[in-house]
Amino acid sequence: MKNKRQTGRGVTVHDVAKLANVSIATVSRVLNKPDNVNKEMSERVLKAAAQLGYTTNSAGKALRLARTRTIGTLLPRLDDPIFSELAHGIQETLFAQDYAGFLQTSGYDNRKIFDAAFRLFNRGAEGLLVFGRVDDERLLEFIEKNPIPVLQVYSYLEGHPLPSVGIDNARCTQKIAELMLRFGHKDIALISGPTQGNDRQQSRLSAYEQMMRDHDLNTVVQVVQPGYTINDGGLAFRRIIEQNPKVTAVMCNTGLLACGVLSECRKLGIDVPRQLSVSGFEDMSFAPLLYQPLTTLSVPVGDMGRYAARAMIASLEQGESLTSMQFETSLILRDSITVPPKASDRAA
Template structure:
């Protein structure tokens, strides 16, 4: 009985072979479409080189059997993975996600795969995370902000791995930068407030450790105050909790510097929490305190009052960075720096300072 049972459970040889061969091959697609293997390869990898009717036939055959090209084998033959990785402080942030989305969309449009890795705000400590990306086949690295990790710089130079800094622009930089000048943008913002009559201006900044964006904005603010012979008033928030810390920073400024008539927040998310806390304290914006943000994320125009801020072309920066890296990998074109302009968007959160009797 046992023998009979085993015979009944046994599969015919043809079925066993079919079960083992789960994935269809390029030979199967060629046979189904009635074309050569070479034609299938051209139709799927270089579609413009094949007549439309023939290409559609091949694609239909491939789709009908869920054929997937052997991308691993192709990558090995070409010695290419077509993977470009982006490192950014965190994903749960409208600004960073806008830049990352533009990069990812551009990579996909050009047949590349994008890896995204969060790295925190301290760009002096990137190496370990970056090395993992490289070990998984990354051909080029796009990093948000200036790269202050010398280990990473040395490693990429030794292995000839293309490296690009996005969002922050520096005229003289070892690594090519595509972005805007944070220092100049902050000066524009402060000068706008001075033009409106504000002379008692304070700043709330995120942590500046390993963070070139905050460093540049703080330096611009200090420089203008030095030129005016004033002591700069700066309060700091924790970058991971600045949405909550902004209100506490406002209270410290109002307690220690009640003469303040305008407040610059180095991130829009800080300004949002400041606006909420100001309302709770009975401080009206902009009648008693003018308020600005930085980056002009989507919500800035929706708050009441709408937020004055620096508009940053995040999508353009992301697309330009991705295109530059693709050109480097495809044609060997050298990576170069590119500076984008910013604009101060004056909205209802800023007005002329109140006058006292």
């Protein structure tokens, strides 16, 4: 017979308070009004609650008895078109099925998403959709102890203990690199988003480095910091050409970074694609409208969101097991790529 520490059943606020060595009132404040409690105390209580598998009585009862018909979604941020498109696909599907959706931003580092996820669970979320791979050990431990369905969205992840719906990020990067190589480029640079706790950027960076090694070519990489903007893409490109003036092509791991590169090229008087070829990742709606239409990958982000939401609802309604699903991408060739320039035509 399992005890309450293993299952979370029968756990009370008294148990959490005892384990965290705080008062019951403090536990209540942390779980219901976290902004009124200092960070150290809050982390102590949340750790104890997670260890015991405890959620507040209202949320717990709803999950066991009444059904909240609410599904939570964790996204890095909302001001990126890709995240917004995924959120739209999820939300419209939930609405059509008489479900409500909670959206919570949690940053790019998926090693540190437990607090955001726990807040959704504590508000009654019956299931959780997470953008990217779950790397947070506390969250994985909590999920193991509690029967809450979780689905990773955007990245297709073989071998992970949780099911995933998305694309093979490494293979996508290989497609773009192969295109650059077919055009004859050898001095190819990569601009990456933040890699810590970010499986998408890790996979794309590793794939680029492997492709360059396979063809006995040098790697040129710039990694921008979390919270990056279009301007950061331009600054990363400026560093690349200052340190590696022979570069003839730049692969960007996101569409926003590619926009930054194109903007910087215009400022510097660099002709795209005659002097420099540029590619993006994820075909944002405005990619063909840029001053130099952008070569990129079409990623069915909205379809992923709709599929994930339907799968989660089926799991909650019919008890169907959540399974992994790989989505395909297509390469969109536009005017931002051509053959490498002659030495005399290269940007100074």
